[in-house]
Amino acid sequence: MERIAVGVQGDFAPGDGYLAALEESFGTTSLGLGIGCLQMRLDGLSRRQAEKLERRFRPFVVDSARDPDVRIALRQAGVTSFLRSPEPGRLETYRLESRVCSGRTVLWSYEFAGTIETFGRQALLALVQAEGPLFDRGLENFLRVLTASFILESGGFLVHASGVVRGGKAYVFFGPSGSGKSTVTHLSLDDLVLSDDLTLVIRGNGRYEAAGIPFGMAHHRVPDTNRSFPIASLNRLVQSREVRREPLRGARALAEVASCLPFVMQETVKADRAVEVLGRALCEIPAYRLYFRKEPAFWDVVEER
Numbered sequence: 001m002e003r004i005a006v007g008v009q010g011d012f013a014p015g016d017g018y019l020a021a022l023e024e025s026f027g028t029t030s031l032g033l034g035i036g037c038l039q040m041r042l043d044g045l046s047r048r049q050a051e052k053l054e055r056r057f058r059p060f061v062v063d064s065a066r067d068p069d070v071r072i073a074l075r076q077a078g079v080t081s082f083l084r085s086p087e088p089g090r091l092e093t094y095r096l097e098s099r100v101c102s103g104r105t106v107l108w109s110y111e112f113a114g115t116i117e118t119f120g121r122q123a124l125l126a127l128v129q130a131e132g133p134l135f136d137r138g139l140e141n142f143l144r145v146l147t148a149s150f151i152l153e154s155g156g157f158l159v160h161a162s163g164v165v166r167g168g169k170a171y172v173f174f175g176p177s178g179s180g181k182s183t184v185t186h187l188s189l190d191d192l193v194l195s196d197d198l199t200l201v202i203r204g205n206g207r208y209e210a211a212g213i214p215f216g217m218a219h220h221r222v223p224d225t226n227r228s229f230p231i232a233s234l235n236r237l238v239q240s241r242e243v244r245r246e247p248l249r250g251a252r253a254l255a256e257v258a259s260c261l262p263f264v265m266q267e268t269v270k271a272d273r274a275v276e277v278l279g280r281a282l283c284e285i286p287a288y289r290l291y292f293r294k295e296p297a298f299w300d301v302v303e304e305r
Contacts, residue, residue, distance in 0.1 A: 011083050013097065014106065014113040014126070022075040022126050032064035033057060035147060036202040036211035036228055037154050039066060044074035049131065053139075057214040060226045070121050070150055077126040082108040096141070100267055107145060112138030118149055140215040144198065147213060148263040152273045155280070156202040160260040161234075163194030163210045170210035170229040171302055172199055173290070174260045175237040180292065184237070187296045194223050198262070201281065202228055208285050233286045235302065240291035245301050248287040254278055257287065 025044030031053055032041050041064050045053070054061050083095050096109045105116045111134040114125040123146055127138045148158040161174035162181040166188070173184045185196040194212035202209050208231050212223030236248060236256050248256055257278055264270040292298035 014108050024076045026074055026130055030064040032062040033060050034062040035060055035213050036200045037204055038150055039068040040070045041068040042072050060214040070123055072123045072125055075126045077128045081110055081128055082113050083110045085110055112142050114142050116146055116149055143215055145263045152277055155277055157277055158200055160262055161199040162196045163199035164188045165192040165229050169232040171232050172210055173235045173237050179237040180239055183294055208281055231285050235288050235290040238291045243292050243298050243301055245288040245290045248289055253282050253287045
């Protein structure tokens with residue numbers, strides 16, 4: 001496919017004709033990933049790409065021959081970018097554009113464009129480069145959106161939160177950027193960290209459990225395990241001079257958690273489903289507003305019965 005330098009002049013919104021014409025893959029190799037209860041398979045990888053991803057996403061790699069929940073076909077984009085990159089020295093909030101038509105979501109950002117068909121259990125991902133930072137960032141950002149979309153159908157949700165396992169139980173700490181999610185993990189050095197930025201909440205074994213994901217950590221470290229753990233509590237972080245917590249219940253709890261769900265609250269159908277899923281989860285998982293300062297003493301409050 002001929003490469004078109006569209007990003008130099010401006011944004012390029014991929015239309016249906018462009019997406020339908022994408023045929024050139026990177027190769028014929030597949031890679032399976034198991035994230036919580038979600039099984040996905042990446043098709044159209046080169047052998048080199050698959051080997052790198054297998055090392056990078058271990059221990060989340062699973063048998064690619066298994067019947068996955070979603071198949072993702074990778075394609076060469078044939079363009080240099082979809083959204084124009086920020087000018088040097090200019091700060092810009094990460095841009096992700098989308099449109100929804102006939103049950104299909106079309107997404108595009110700087111280095112990727114793709115489609116997600118939740119009920120069709122398939123997705124298409126076009127990447128502007130075959131390797132390097134643009135490939136890595138484009139793949140990970142797309143997989144985050146895909147995970148957030150598909151997990152809703154299993155009764156779970158993806159939340160902007162750190163996840164820490166202590167005593168066999170998972171404690172989920174959520175909040176907007178700057179609330180202290182990474183700080184909590186730094187203050188929990190003897191515990192198992194599932195994530196410092198995005199945590200997957202799933203419904204399994206008759207209860208709600210927290211699982212790490214192999215992408216999305218602020219410091220780009222893949223968790224040491226793909227296991228999930230029963231959730232002891234959800235904690236909305238508030239930095240404070242004092243250390244205490246107060247219960248979050250009803251509509252207030254729903255609003256606090258919903259505000260930290262990435263990607264899905266911008267679409268009416270997904271937002272409705274997310275609110276339904278959250279409502280059920282909050283009937284079983286205790287939620288709190290946790291006031292804490294930067295010292296491990298917050299654990300004394302979090303582990304109170």
